Amino acid sequence: MKRMKLVMVGNGMAGVRTLEELLKLAPDLYDITVFGSEPHANYNRILLSPVLAGEQTIKDIMLNDVDWYEKNGITLHLNKKITRIDRKNRSVHADDGTSAGYDRLILATGSNPFILPVPGNDLAGVISFRDIHDVDAMIEASGKYQHAVVIGGGLLGLEAANGLKLRGMDVTVVHLPDALMERQLDPVASKMLQKSLEDKGLNFLMGKQTEQLIGRDGRVAAVRFKDGQEVPADLVVMAVGIRPNTQLAESAGIHCNRGIVVNDTMQTFDPRIYAIGECVSHRGIAYGLVAPLFEMAKVCANHLAEFGIGRYTGSVTSTKLKVTGIELFSAGDYLGGEGTEDLLLSDPKGGLYKKLVLKDNKLVGAVLYGESTDGNWYFKLMREGTDVSALRNRLLFGETHLGDSGHGGQNRAAAMQDADQVCDCNGVCKGTIVKAIVTKGLFTLDDVKSHTKAAASCGSCTGLVEQILAHTLGGDYEAPEAKPMCKCTDYTHDQVRAAIRDQQLTSIPDVMAKLEWKRADGCPSCRPALNYYLISTWPETAKDDYQSRYINERAHANIQKDGSYSVIPRLWGGSVTVDQLRAIADVAEKFEVPTMKITGGQRIDLLGVKKETLPEVWGFLADRGLVSGHAYGKALRTVKTCVGSEWCRFGVQDSTQMGIDLEEMTWGSWTPHKFKMAVSGCPRNCAEATIKDFGVVAIESGWELHVGGNGGVKVRATDLLCRVTTREEVLEYAAAFMQIYREEARYLERTAPWVERVGLAYIKGRVVDDAEGRAAAYKRFLESQEIYRFDPWAERAKGVDKHEFTPMKVIEGQTA
Amino acid sequence: MNNLAKKVAMPTKPIKFEQWIEVGAISDIPKDGARVVKTPLGDIAVFRNLQDEVFALRDKCPHKGGPLSQGIIYGRTVACPLHNWSIALETGIAVAPDEGCAASFPIRLDGEKVFLSLTPSDGSADH
Ligand code: SRM
Ligand SMILES: Cc1cc2nc3c(=O)[nH]c(=O)nc-3n(C[C@H](O)[C@H](O)[C@H](O)COP(=O)(O)OP(=O)(O)OC[C@H]3O[C@@H](n4cnc5c(N)ncnc54)[C@H](O)[C@@H]3O)c2cc1C
Ligand code: SF4
Ligand code: FES
Numbered sequence: 001m002k003r004m005k006l007v008m009v010g011n012g013m014a015g016v017r018t019l020e021e022l023l024k025l026a027p028d029l030y031d032i033t034v035f036g037s038e039p040h041a042n043y044n045r046i047l048l049s050p051v052l053a054g055e056q057t058i059k060d061i062m063l064n065d066v067d068w069y070e071k072n073g074i075t076l077h078l079n080k081k082i083t084r085i086d087r088k089n090r091s092v093h094a095d096d097g098t099s100a101g102y103d104r105l106i107l108a109t110g111s112n113p114f115i116l117p118v119p120g121n122d123l124a125g126v127i128s129f130r131d132i133h134d135v136d137a138m139i140e141a142s143g144k145y146q147h148a149v150v151i152g153g154g155l156l157g158l159e160a161a162n163g164l165k166l167r168g169m170d171v172t173v174v175h176l177p178d179a180l181m182e183r184q185l186d187p188v189a190s191k192m193l194q195k196s197l198e199d200k201g202l203n204f205l206m207g208k209q210t211e212q213l214i215g216r217d218g219r220v221a222a223v224r225f226k227d228g229q230e231v232p233a234d235l236v237v238m239a240v241g242i243r244p245n246t247q248l249a250e251s252a253g254i255h256c257n258r259g260i261v262v263n264d265t266m267q268t269f270d271p272r273i274y275a276i277g278e279c280v281s282h283r284g285i286a287y288g289l290v291a292p293l294f295e296m297a298k299v300c301a302n303h304l305a306e307f308g309i310g311r312y313t314g315s316v317t318s319t320k321l322k323v324t325g326i327e328l329f330s331a332g333d334y335l336g337g338e339g340t341e342d343l344l345l346s347d348p349k350g351g352l353y354k355k356l357v358l359k360d361n362k363l364v365g366a367v368l369y370g371e372s373t374d375g376n377w378y379f380k381l382m383r384e385g386t387d388v389s390a391l392r393n394r395l396l397f398g399e400t401h402l403g404d405s406g407h408g409g410q411n412r413a414a415a416m417q418d419a420d421q422v423c424d425c426n427g428v429c430k431g432t433i434v435k436a437i438v439t440k441g442l443f444t445l446d447d448v449k450s451h452t453k454a455a456a457s458c459g460s461c462t463g464l465v466e467q468i469l470a471h472t473l474g475g476d477y478e479a480p481e482a483k484p485m486c487k488c489t490d491y492t493h494d495q496v497r498a499a500i501r502d503q504q505l506t507s508i509p510d511v512m513a514k515l516e517w518k519r520a521d522g523c524p525s526c527r528p529a530l531n532y533y534l535i536s537t538w539p540e541t542a543k544d545d546y547q548s549r550y551i552n553e554r555a556h557a558n559i560q561k562d563g564s565y566s567v568i569p570r571l572w573g574g575s576v577t578v579d580q581l582r583a584i585a586d587v588a589e590k591f592e593v594p595t596m597k598i599t600g601g602q603r604i605d606l607l608g609v610k611k612e613t614l615p616e617v618w619g620f621l622a623d624r625g626l627v628s629g630h631a632y633g634k635a636l637r638t639v640k641t642c643v644g645s646e647w648c649r650f651g652v653q654d655s656t657q658m659g660i661d662l663e664e665m666t667w668g669s670w671t672p673h674k675f676k677m678a679v680s681g682c683p684r685n686c687a688e689a690t691i692k693d694f695g696v697v698a699i700e701s702g703w704e705l706h707v708g709g710n711g712g713v714k715v716r717a718t719d720l721l722c723r724v725t726t727r728e729e730v731l732e733y734a735a736a737f738m739q740i741y742r743e744e745a746r747y748l749e750r751t752a753p754w755v756e757r758v759g760l761a762y763i764k765g766r767v768v769d770d771a772e773g774r775a776a777a778y779k780r781f782l783e784s785q786e787i788y789r790f791d792p793w794a795e796r797a798k799g800v801d802k803h804e805f806t807p808m809k810v811i812e813g814q815t816a
Numbered sequence: 817m818n819n820l821a822k823k824v825a826m827p828t829k830p831i832k833f834e835q836w837i838e839v840g841a842i843s844d845i846p847k848d849g850a851r852v853v854k855t856p857l858g859d860i861a862v863f864r865n866l867q868d869e870v871f872a873l874r875d876k877c878p879h880k881g882g883p884l885s886q887g888i889i890y891g892r893t894v895a896c897p898l899h900n901w902s903i904a905l906e907t908g909i910a911v912a913p914d915e916g917c918a919a920s921f922p923i924r925l926d927g928e929k930v931f932l933s934l935t936p937s938d939g940s941a942d943h
Binding site for chain 2: 528562
């Protein structure tokens, strides 16, 4: 098949990202030609600020060098500006006469710095801050001249001023409004920012309107203001804003309105022509930050690849100032207005200011000054529209104060040394991550995961890695939004789940065919998820696909570092009998189990069992009445209990028996992630029920039910669901809660993040307020248990899945 | 009747026919699954993917020795059960960005039967 011709005008960040995404999806669909008016390959424009400040070099900020284009078969024309699009004959023409024909065209022309229309604006020494050329000019001027004036106190202007100051110039920032970065900050934060920049030695002239640039011998020499004041200037940097670069599009008759107007698939009014990046106007908004541009790039690539499932619906943006030593973050609607309320923490002396804007119990805006590590967390809450009513009293203090050992520490990413370990699972230190981000041009958490393995295992350091990303990249960091399930699909977990339910899909091949999976048999991340969604949605009809389960769930034991397995039999409610203890002792003796240990879940672990002997070990245990403890599964794990009213002088209910009843009802059930319960006999709570997925605490009048607790990586205490009086109620509420979690949470999402995501009010609505719904969920749970509540060990001891436990063949003797 | 060349899953060096050892039938291995063949050289994992291609690798992940036979198989790749490295089934080479290599062994299908050779494809015997 003949390839189509794709031409791109503009070799900047948005455009090249689109090509990268496209090459991932459909590497062979197009012959690609790129025109760039700059003489450089693709670089990270954002990092021009650290280059100016002398913290990085141009080499450090290259994203794709010329080799990359060559390797991907892209024809690259550098230093050529396209001046004409011939839509009739579908071709583009450059200033030097080069032309190229297209079937599809991408306009990624970025934006132009706005130059104040004042006399003298064409003098030598008057520049903008946009590209490598400008940075070179500034560095050169800083070596020769003394006085720099930066017009514009926004993000760009302040970064330019900071860089010039660090290069030894006297710098004055001129700003027309009274407050710096007034488009990103509220007045208080703005004042604090100005103060710390003054401490760094910058001068500010606020509320000043430039009237004229005065020259001497063709070079700028001073700036004069409306009020008559004049300041010396050998270099003037105009950073007063940008305008989408629409010139080319307009000249070709493509509809523009403060940007090239595009639809949700990034097409202009001529559907063969796409536009993306800072040059576009989408739903009336032109963006000037990379995160939204990268989202556009994904959608545009998806459409060009003819998948046609992505849509761009707009972005909430956040900003960080990249001036070393100053922590500043702002996002969303930071000023607030009708119907909003502010949460404020203000300590001007201590250099700390935080403002959070809430609307309808959701976070809609944030300004952080002095301490911005929680920026990403707030931003995530904003974009996910999380109901924050339950967090409200702790919200201002940041995520750390929710008891998050993984994220812990104030501004930890910044304070860390390069040699400090970030990912304890894979032994990755900060320096390695920063280096990978910088040298390999990584932007997302996923990139960092796959290149360094940091955060790729237990995930507890995810927050910290995100902080490091954010810190290294500045505002360029692209926090993942409603993420696709994995690289095999563009659909999110929720979309896949809905499709399985609504289209009644019952097998993995069905799902993959219907949803156009990109890889024939998926990957180790989507297959287990799909299998779980299928069996939890259609317990009766979907077939459990064992090859899509992680080895622990296939072998019904936990794999250990040496390839042996551990066996943990169920001890109901943490109680034991003499016979059970004897059975465990006997099995350990008979099979020479190297280690036995009491687990943190009130049972006994037999460690170091060879895979081949598992069925025999299980058979032995089954004969003595013990069943699988599912310590290996995304399933009901333990139900811990305390002694309760049977013996304890404080106990008010029989917590041990309640634990046993709960465990007997729920064992064998598969859940999105592991599910743990505990029952305490009084509010002293010796069974630690308030850090369990479902916790029960006995009170004089009955039982308190708690949900969404988590020990482990990120401790979260439960939320109180309600109080009930009878044993039957406890069982019904527990089953209903578990069933709704099973049906609605995402795979590998424990109840704690799930409850936080959907909100306690929602859970109460379903489990407490809606009696009918609760009863129905309880019934569905029991129905599913009819199928799944059996002992997988006993079965296997009798020969089920024999192939899993025996070698295919044993070859004896010498060879080779 | 000679269909020996059919479904050879990897380019193999010329090996003497006597070196091929029959290890069982393809139906002994589940689709997208693996079995272990115990040999004097150590355990060898024999894989079968969805397309019924077969592969053989030393059952030791290049990372920290995890048993690859216990991993999840997808396409021509297996994900190690211990720390989730991806290993290419044809070559034993870890898929970028991971680095390392597990020895691979010549294997072929003759009708239903699976034959394995104990001379590693990369030439280096045991290491
Ligand atoms: C055996 C045991 C440690 C012990 O010797 O006491 C244990 C062992 C493992 N835990 Fe645990 N956890 C054990 C109790 C706990 C507890 C305590 C509890 O349940 O009261 C916790 C904190 C409570 C909680 O889950 O909220 C706990 C939190 C974790 C976590 C973090 C979970 C989280 O949501 O943050 C992981 C990692 C994961 O699941 O991804 C984990 C993962 C593991 C794994 C499965 C790691 C792995 O993937 O191989 C370990 C398996 C070892 C093995 O082969 O047996 N284990 N683990 C305990 C088994 C209890 C049982 O009888 O089944
Ligand atoms: C100093 C600086 C700091 C920044 N800091 C941040 C930050 O911290 N966070 C953040 O999110 N964003 C930041 N930005 C903004 C970010 O860099 C831009 O949003 C982003 O680069 C825009 O991408 P783009 O592809 O749309 O445009 P560009 O990257 O500008 O690319 C457009 C390219 O098209 C070329 N071009 C234009 N017309 C033609 C033509 N007719 N023919 C051929 N080529 C043409 C241009 O030469 C240019 O190379 C910063 C920008 C600057 C300048
Ligand atoms: S048992 Fe739990 S805490 Fe202990 S090493 Fe394993 S995962 Fe870590
Ligand atoms: S041993 Fe295989 S990934 Fe670590």
